[in-house]
Amino acid sequence: MKILISADMEGATGVTWPADVLPGTPQWERCRAMFTSDVNAAVLGFLDGGADEVLINEAHWSMRNLLLERLDERAQMLTGRHKSLSMVEGVQHGDVDGVAFVGYHTGAGTEGVLAHTYLANALTGVWLNGARASEGLLNAHVVAEFGVPVVLVTGDDLTCRDAEGYAPDARKVAVKDHVSRYAAVCRTPARTAADIRAAAKEAAALARRGEPAEGGPFTMEMEFDAAHLSDVSTVVPGVEPSGERRVRYTSGTMYEAIRTFKAVTTIVSSAMEEQYG
Numbered sequence: 001m002k003i004l005i006s007a008d009m010e011g012a013t014g015v016t017w018p019a020d021v022l023p024g025t026p027q028w029e030r031c032r033a034m035f036t037s038d039v040n041a042a043v044l045g046f047l048d049g050g051a052d053e054v055l056i057n058e059a060h061w062s063m064r065n066l067l068l069e070r071l072d073e074r075a076q077m078l079t080g081r082h083k084s085l086s087m088v089e090g091v092q093h094g095d096v097d098g099v100a101f102v103g104y105h106t107g108a109g110t111e112g113v114l115a116h117t118y119l120a121n122a123l124t125g126v127w128l129n130g131a132r133a134s135e136g137l138l139n140a141h142v143v144a145e146f147g148v149p150v151v152l153v154t155g156d157d158l159t160c161r162d163a164e165g166y167a168p169d170a171r172k173v174a175v176k177d178h179v180s181r182y183a184a185v186c187r188t189p190a191r192t193a194a195d196i197r198a199a200a201k202e203a204a205a206l207a208r209r210g211e212p213a214e215g216g217p218f219t220m221e222m223e224f225d226a227a228h229l230s231d232v233s234t235v236v237p238g239v240e241p242s243g244e245r246r247v248r249y250t251s252g253t254m255y256e257a258i259r260t261f262k263a264v265t266t267i268v269s270s271a272m273e274e275q276y277g
């Protein structure tokens with residue numbers, strides 16, 4: 001049994017504000033140890049539950065946050081940027097039986113600690129076939145296309161609630177309870193590691209590769225906080241204006257949809273100014 005862990009940082013233990021997840025800051029240095037603790041707890045739990053292989057895919061920012069030297073030696077880690085499936089890179093090779101979303105968070109424009117979808121602030125909402133979409137929901141659709149279930153989700157309590165919608169059977173662990181976008185009641189790394197390890201052990205029993213899902217076509221709609229950003233995103237072929245500061249496109253598969261989304265967010269990032277966005 002092979003498990004892929006997609007590891008994001010905003011939903012990690014103890015993380016509540018931007019400096020916690022911004023590479024290079026002293027806060028990030030401290031929080032990356034707690035992030036590593038969450039991920040390693042998931043690794044240990046999956047191994048307890050019978051996994052023979054665990055691959056961790058770093059999915060936050062520059063994708064260089066986890067401390068490799070603190071991970072269980074049976075795990076492997078994919079680190080660094082520029083991967084064709086980004087946050088769920090590795091699922092496409094046909095050998096993954098289950099995916100875990102560790103350190104995930106809620107989507108742009110919704111409640112939740114450090115809520116956003118790919119871009120920290122410029123996107124005020126993302127919808128997939130009319131339903132508001134978080135990174136978890138989008139990536140769950142991507143992995144489903146490869147026949148792989150999401151078996152574990154960790155993050156704040158609202159992330160776990162969000163995951164009930166896209167992965168009802170998955171085990172969930174709330175490592176903190178949302179108070180505001182930048183505040184949470186946090187549990188200690190020792191406590192959350194025990195909770196994550198126990199949940200991952202149970203989640204291993206849910207890992208079973210099946211038939212690829214055929215859910216398309218997929219219409220993605222995005223709303224930005226400024227008109228120049230929706231305008232610039234229409235340089236991506238197929239992306240059309242759909243309302244004030246909104247654009248839309250339709251893809252036949254989620255694989256194409258997530259790659260077009262990546263193209264849009266990359267172009268939009270290049271059009272943003274510091275402070276004013």
Ligand SMILES: [Zn+2]
Nearest residue numbers: 008010118135
């Ligand atoms: Zn994220």
